[in-house]
Amino acid sequence: MGKPTGFLEYQRLSEAYLPIAKRVKTYQEFVLRLSDEEAKIQGARCMDCGIPFCNTGCPVNNIIPDWNDLVYRGNWREAIEVLHSTNNFPEFTSRICPAPCEAACTLNIPPTAPVGIKSIERVIIDKAAENGWVVPQPPRRKTGKKIAVVGSGPAGLAAAQQLARVGHDVTVFEKSNRIGGLLRYGIPDFKLDKRLIDWRMAQMVAEGVRFQTGVLISNAALPKGVISDAKMVISAEKLKKDFDAVVLAGGSETPRDLPVPGRQLEGVYFAMEFLVPQNKENHGDIENPISAKGRHVVVIGGGDTGSDCVGTSNRHGAASVTQIELLPQPPEREDSALVWPYWPLKLRTSSSHEEGCARDWSIGTKEFVGESGKLRAIRAVRLEWKDGRMSEVEGSEFEIKADLAFLAMGFTAPVGGVLDAFGVDKDARGNAKATTDGAGCYATNVAGVYAAGDMRRGQSLVVWAIREGRQCAREVDQFLMGSTTLPR
Template sequence: MGKPTGFLEYQRLSEAYEPVAERVKKYKEFVLRLSDEQAAVQGARCMDCGIPFCNTGCPVNNIIPDWNDLVYRNQWRQAIEVLHSTNNFPEFTGRICPAPCEAACTLNINADPVGIKSIEHAIIDKAWEEGWVQPRPPKSKTGRKIAVVGSGPAGLAAAQQLARAGHDVTVFEKSDRIGGLLRYGIPDFKMEKSLIDRRIEQMQAEGVTFRTGIVVGSADLPAGIASDAKEVVSAEALKNEFDAVILAAGSEVPRDLPVPGRELDGVHFALEFLIPQNKAVAGGAPNPISAEGKNVVVIGGGDTGSDCVGTSNRHGAASVTQFELMPMPPEQENKALTWPYWPIKFRTSSSHEEGCERDFAVATKAFYGTNGKVEGLKAVRLEWKDGRMAEVPGSEFDVRADLVLFAMGFTNPVGSLLEAFGVDRDGRGNAKATTDGEGCYATTSPKVFAAGDVRRGQSLVVWAIREGRQCAREVDQFLMGQSVLPR
């Protein structure tokens, strides 16, 4: 609980950022971690609130009051043990999670919530620096073999849990390096990839085998999906070789905008811009899509859109404009109405602070240009009418655009993968698998399980970790008849 009167004595202290002028010159992380002393003070703000709603606000059910108290008492070694008991990769969530736990914090009813995310960040970074994060290989092996398709957070969490239970786990990834969209979707200025590399080393020491450049099921991938695959492995081959298969390939099919002019050069899906940039930062070829000196329009107001904004600013864009289909949310949520749930309110990311004009309730009608290259777009304003969004008559306007990036989310996982394994889909096109009752995470195909975005649809990294962990327990139960892995 921290200090009994801490929430009355201390104010919330958020992590600081490097100045905009400095950070836009590079692709390095720019969030300044709290010092040990600062983290202890923030941990002291944790209340003795009786029912810690932060536990349930957090998808992995982090035992937040416990490690807040341990940090307050300078017991960092115990704090990382508690943190790792529920979260395999707190260095990922401590950087990129939107922190639904803080929205659920009891203190958030009428004051600033406890800085849970910043404390988590401090705990795991200190643990790595002190050498407390070590491989945990199993004491004995079961002889059972499991294939994990996809190396994003769901696949990595499932693989680590199952390896620690003594199973032989092989992770298959279609890209040239492990990490899924952690590696190639999230820019380095939000999360440097050395964080993934050291976890991979830990998992290899625990017995996990990684195979990259392999697409499972079919090489026929939809437009907008990058692949470095040099080999195709059939679903039947995996089912024959392994005792269980976990599909954790994410939800990768991007939402398109089929309006006139869509075919013009300079109109791209967001990941067509972000993935090559991450590869370039890692030492690969230069990004073939450049925002330098261009008027960039990002369509979509979520995290991926924010990543496009930050990357465009680092390219040296002449201007960056971001359109959102929905109306502008309120500056401050009605806490009496929304707490402890995640509120819809106006949020400004660090990328927006670096330079971006944002416009809400806007629909793009067409793109236009000359010589096959985009030069602008036609848009119209929207309003709520009869319970739906409708165009405002006479509100049409043009925007200059030399580069347009679609960041409107992802619709469903790659269909050819599910079809190859004979997995039924739910109403949204995701792998059909329940999380309730017996046979959790099991698909309609024998010994094939699904976890993460491939099952639940586009979601957060922390939800993927939760599903990977829970799916691992179900697979262990399926193979062994019992499981000691946590739910």
């Protein structure tokens, strides 16, 4: 693969960032793409390892060694064809996927460093876009079958594109005023330029996909913390009557709450109450009603959503940003000999953290403290973990100055009402009950209704959503036509 001795001759080269002082002044992407020559050298590092664990580490099973070799040899057009054969949207994954493929790379065993798979992927798709190699693929014939896709995030978009390309009439319904779901509104612009969504959407329209925005498919009000621009409600019964199949592919958007004293204070918000309006402001739609400028911000939750709150607060000009986490601090380096090729538990410092953020672990929130109805501080306590059990450290209570607190502790279930409207059975976590094994994969208990992505598996990665959308599309095509040519 590539150059047989490349992994011995070349070191890993990661993508560079714009300087912090410059990038925090805008919401534009700041990761600098590798040059063609740099990408070729990184592709040369892909070794002939025998068993490419990167393929199985990647949820969409990208054929990574093949396109690494093609990049090394300068066969860019063939590289994008191989990349697109497994992944509908490499422009998204090459920017926001955490790259489990790199964790599974054979070169990730010390003392070497993994192949920069994600950075190579980005060069491939960006170069393909610039050269006009990404073109619509309309079907050769139409089947006459109509399919409704509920939700326009990565799972819904992947399912819609696959189904349209084999000739079905596909309509995507989105409750917000723009297409993209959590891709558009849950991820800050500085991590993913939303023009990429519009670019891919234009391709899908040319392939025959119809999009309807501002439409909620539900029979209940949305739970607190879920934001919607819906101006129309369509019943599940109408969808089932008007379409031959329905794919439920909404995101996991019901946020986990923190019901401690003072939760009602002004200044305590769910993360999405801050992030979604900011993305809408960047689009010129509205003004974000929450400003972190000159304020002391505390982010509760140590995951990606919390990191996004950190980066957005820094761009507002916050006086300080502190992120606290209930769990203990992970090790700085994983024990590769123990966990490889699986995704390791280790300390992850994002670009947003590097822009300015104090971090603390094993912290429990006891109370939101306020004055005149507004948040003033957070009363917290240090925690001790033993054998997986948590206990408070006696006498360790302290206060953190806070004008704003963002709850970024994950999401618990799909948007309220959608599954109930269709009468879909739920699993123990409140997600759609649908298997991925055996016959009838992704099918719910309701005939002709399928579920994929977060709505089926719960909160997860964009790459898992794309995988499930693609696989679900195959099952729907099989159901409607009796056979299918779509890949697994």
